[in-house]
Amino acid sequence: MNFLYNEGKYILEKMKKKKFLFFEKKNDNNVLKNYMTNIINIKKQDNQMRIKNGCILFCVMNAKLSEGINFHDDFCRNILIVGIPFFKHEKNNTSTSNINKNNLVLNYYKEYSKDRSKKNDPNTHDISNSIPILSDWQISQMCKTYELKCAMKIVNQCIGRSLRHINDFSSFFFLDQRFNNPEIYDCFPTFVKTHLNDIKNLGYTNNEIFQKEKQNFHEIYDDIKNHYKHIITNQDPIKDSQNYLKNFVTDLVHLKEFHKKMNYL
Secondary structure, X not given: OHHHHOOOHHHHHHHHXXXXXXXXXXXXXXXXXXXXXXXXXXXXXXXXXXOOOOEEEEOXXXXXXXXXXXXXXXXXXXXXXXXXXXXXXXXHHOOOOOOOHHHHHHHHHHHHHHHHHHHOOOOOOOHHHOOOOOOHHHHHHHHHHHHHHHHHHHHHHHHHOOOOOOXXXXXXXXXXXXXHOHHHHOOOOHHHHHHHHHHHOOOOOOOHHHHHHHHHHHHHHHHHHHHOOOOOOOOOOOHHHXXXXXXXXXXXHHHHHHHHHOOOO
């Protein structure tokens, strides 16, 4: 959010020309109401008369809008998941925010193991000389697994907000390279993994539609790059990551074909 209102303000203004933008705020129920009202009004307009063709709602994962609201049908046809919501570890166990219940569980695992190791060795009061129920490595791995399960549960809850009945549909973009990791991929629901596998088997590298989307993407990128040329160095992240570009453009093609197939343009 801070990026869009500061360094990314140029990008924000570009987005506003095409979409109505809404940002989740604490204790502000009008954001959701205005978002849904604008979608309803856009659907009533003729395609040729529309100044803007949709709405974008920015939500915080594990907050109210991403967890407790049903965005059925046209209220959500695309979800972009940015990052993975691992909870923050505070240094020196100090924090000005409310204590995260997941942190409490992890700390319980650690303290429980230490306590059991002490009780299993009645001849010593020195925990360091005891044989632990779980080794430090096992505790660390268990905590990592638990953290991952909690984070992916939040991601999957976000996905579920847009699929509310048997005929509902939505598309998902997972904008984090870590989603390629097998242990993270395995945390997706079966239907998501099935669709991801199907997409991997399709390609558009020599397709006219792919080339057109690729050109459009480069035009957008070049425009942004020229605006931020005083910040962007000689290193070109797009040219250095052609495979990422190819995958992203391919996903855009799949997105359009998917919605066309579902009679949603």
